Amino acid sequence: MRRARDGYAYQPIPKVATEDAVAHENDQMAEELSGKISTLKHMSIEIGNEVRYQDKILRGLDDDVDRSSGFLGKTMGRVLRLGKGNHNYYVFYLFLFAIFVFFLLYIVLKFR
Secondary structure, X not given: OOOHHHOOOOOOOOHHHHHHHHXXXXXXXXXXXXXXXXXXXXXXXXXXXXXXXXXXXXXXXXXXXXXXXXXXXXXXXXXXXXXXXXXXXXXXXXXHHHHHHHHHHXXXXXXX
């Protein structure tokens, strides 16, 4: 503390001004926090919507795979039944057909 004789008069900081500054700073920080909380709320809602959308897509994909596996199982059963029949030439014809299809695809893709 300086003495009054040096030309400096001691003036303590008023408590009211300090309390007002602290209250003002707290209000500003509360507003910033409120803005951040609302942003986080919006983001969490959007994440929830995206999760529900992705879940819906995955359920549809699961249903499609189940249907495809059923169709493939039936087809394989028919091929096995065809192979067990008395006409073994069907397997040979199937093999020739597969070679023809691959050759046709090769030509189409080569001259594209």
